[in-house]
Amino acid sequence: MAHVTLLYFASMREKLGREMEERVLPESARTVHDLIGWLVTQDADYASAFAEPAKLRCAIDQVLAPFDAPIAGAREIAFFPPVTGG
């Protein structure tokens, strides 16, 4: 069981109505993809917010990470749409 801080930005924050939460992840959540698969079973809001993973990006401990990246040891995992700065 691992404690992790989940952060949401921009449209993800609005869809979920929260910018951060602490979660205890199940042992089965080994990658970002597994984490999403678990979150969407927790609440209908997650199912809708994560409905199009291709339009989402993820950062593990402030570094962009692909969805097959392992999350073991992660302290902070952020989800957000593709960035639009500059």
Place this chain on the structure above:
Amino acid sequence: MKSVRVQPEDFDPGGEMAALGALGSGGVASFVGHVRGDDNLIALTLEHYPKMTAKALDDLAEQALARWALDGVTLIHRIGRLVPGDRIVLVCTASRHRAAALEACAYLIDRLKTDAPFWKKEEFADGRTSWVEARQSDAAAAERWD
């Protein structure tokens, strides 16, 4: 010299360029991005992921310093609510060689658009708001430096 800043306040492009010019390299290149007043846009609000932004912008500056013979790099990105015409971003590079200064400047603004965690929300005159979507042309511009 490396200076990376994220701030709500405006910045002075002339002052920033003069500071790099004073290094004595001989060449300073710059890019300033402003809010475009398209389609009855009345404002943009820029949100970011503070812990990651600092790291992402610093990494970009370091990559430019490693790739080109630069004496100085300045990156400034604003956050918060901005109106059409307001300055959003500044990239400034100093080098003995104009090609290095110009290329590094182009690299930094192209990569900043795809690698730094900023998001823009638009407000229109009719009260509508929408998040700006990432453009494929920006991804292509960033990839040309791979």
